[in-house]
Amino acid sequence: MEGVAAGASVGLALLGDHVVVGPSTRILFPFIKLGLVPDWGLLRSLPQRIGVGRARHLVFAGAAIDGAEAVNIGLADELVDDDAVMTVALERAEAFASLPREATAxxxxxxxxxxxxxxxQDLDAERVDQVACLTHGEFAEGLSAQLGRRAPRFIDGTPGDATE
Structure with missing residues (x-):
């Protein structure tokens, strides 16, 4: 999030896996002051990120917070220089895109x-996930990369490609 973020832009950002902000980023929660209910999934994503109590406070206070506070409370993941927000966000997106699709999903x-x-139920889900991942080509690629002391190539057409 760069500059001022409010409403849909905050809701969309919180649906992501990694939020990058700068020191001058301002994140606004103006809904209550406008007689509105938060939208774009904020009443789900915000408490998932920062807890119900803190989310309740931000929403009912109609709060505005800066980038450092966003990182401090867990609303954002990384604070970088203002002029590097987009560059770092794209780098993080590229890194997430290179992860194994099956395990990530x-x-x-x-x-x-x-x-x-x-x-x-949680242990059963873990068992199902582990079996699925252990028998997927991505595990073979990950193990091969680990043993070969190289970076794994999950999505570039090599054996173990996530599109198999």
């Missing part, structure tokens, strides 16, 4: 399910 699904499964 399963990890994200498990995070979304957090708190909705009891311990036995």
């Amino acid at each position: 399963r990890i994200k699904a498990r995070f979304r399910a957090f708190g909705r499964l009891d311990f036995a």
